[in-house]
Amino acid sequence: MNETELIEAAKAGDRNALGRLIKQYEQTVYNFAFKICRDREKAENTMQETFLSMVKSLHQFDGNSKLSTWLYRIVSNHCLMQARYSNKYQFVDVETEDSLFDDRYLSDSSKIPWKEFENNELRAILDKAISKLAPDYRVVFLLRDVEQLSTEETAEATNLSVAAVKSRLHRARAFLRNELEKEMSK
Amino acid sequence: MDVTVTCKDVMSHICDSLGEELQSPKCIAIRSHMDSCDCCKNYFDSVEKTIGFYRDYKIVMPEEAHDRLMKYLDMCDCDPVGQE
Numbered sequence: 001m002n003e004t005e006l007i008e009a010a011k012a013g014d015r016n017a018l019g020r021l022i023k024q025y026e027q028t029v030y031n032f033a034f035k036i037c038r039d040r041e042k043a044e045n046t047m048q049e050t051f052l053s054m055v056k057s058l059h060q061f062d063g064n065s066k067l068s069t070w071l072y073r074i075v076s077n078h079c080l081m082q083a084r085y086s087n088k089y090q091f092v093d094v095e096t097e098d099s100l101f102d103d104r105y106l107s108d109s110s111k112i113p114w115k116e117f118e119n120n121e122l123r124a125i126l127d128k129a130i131s132k133l134a135p136d137y138r139v140v141f142l143l144r145d146v147e148q149l150s151t152e153e154t155a156e157a158t159n160l161s162v163a164a165v166k167s168r169l170h171r172a173r174a175f176l177r178n179e180l181e182k183e184m185s186k
Numbered sequence: 187m188d189v190t191v192t193c194k195d196v197m198s199h200i201c202d203s204l205g206e207e208l209q210s211p212k213c214i215a216i217r218s219h220m221d222s223c224d225c226c227k228n229y230f231d232s233v234e235k236t237i238g239f240y241r242d243y244k245i246v247m248p249e250e251a252h253d254r255l256m257k258y259l260d261m262c263d264c265d266p267v268g269q270e
């Protein structure tokens with residue numbers, strides 16, 4: 001059975017088909033959830049909630065978008081909601097930060113020292129930088145640049161306009177780039 | 187079409203190989219600016235590299251997480267793992 005057939009079978013109540021769909025997407029969903037929340041326990045919890053939503057509402061899936069985009073949307077919504085509840089974190093407000101595109105990042109002296117980092121060290125730097133980014137910017141960056149969805153699919157998964165996706169993407173990229181420069185220059 | 191771009195435009199509107207429509211006048215102007223501006227080229231490369239780091243950062247789901255998921259969904263009876 002191909003994916004469309006699996007979805008149709010699962011909608012008609014075939015639990016084995018449903019099981020195979022879940023198996024097919026669990027790693028993708030887990031990975032994406034981890035990238036947003038940077039925490040294994042939260043990622044697993046999000047994955048469980050995501051597939052529970054999928055089981056409950058697969059009958060509403062109309063096939064106009066890809067199943068993966070549909071799942072990304074559920075993960076994004078879940079993570080964003082969680083982030084709003086736990087508002088204890090202070091995120092950098094990249095919306096108002098004009099210095100994001102400051103000329104100083106263009107000077108020759110401002111090259112990132114891309115030295116060889118230990119894997120753990122590099123991961124710590126990447127985790128720290130992305131954690132400072134407000135969750136809704138993080139989600140756009142991850143969907144578009146890391147998972148490589150199209151701008152339209154990203155807009156669909158986040159309920160944002162295409163223009164809003166683009167402007168968030170530019171700011172998120174600039175912010176992360178500048179953070180890596182700061183951290184790697186230390 | 188005559189579009190002038192500054193370094194700042196390039197920074198705040200990186201497109202091209204990063205996936206935006208290649209044909210827009212703005213993107214064409216940005217590309218030709220970058221061809222002759224080393225600073226912007228460096229900047230562009232560093233953004234691409236940043237994205238590359240995040241793409242390479244992969245996490246493997248532990249096997250037990252699959253079992254816990256099937257249990258959570260009450261679907262252990264139709265778990266495709268081990269049925270083959």
Ligand SMILES: [Zn+2]
Pocket residue numbers: 192193196219223224225226
């Ligand atoms: Zn320039």
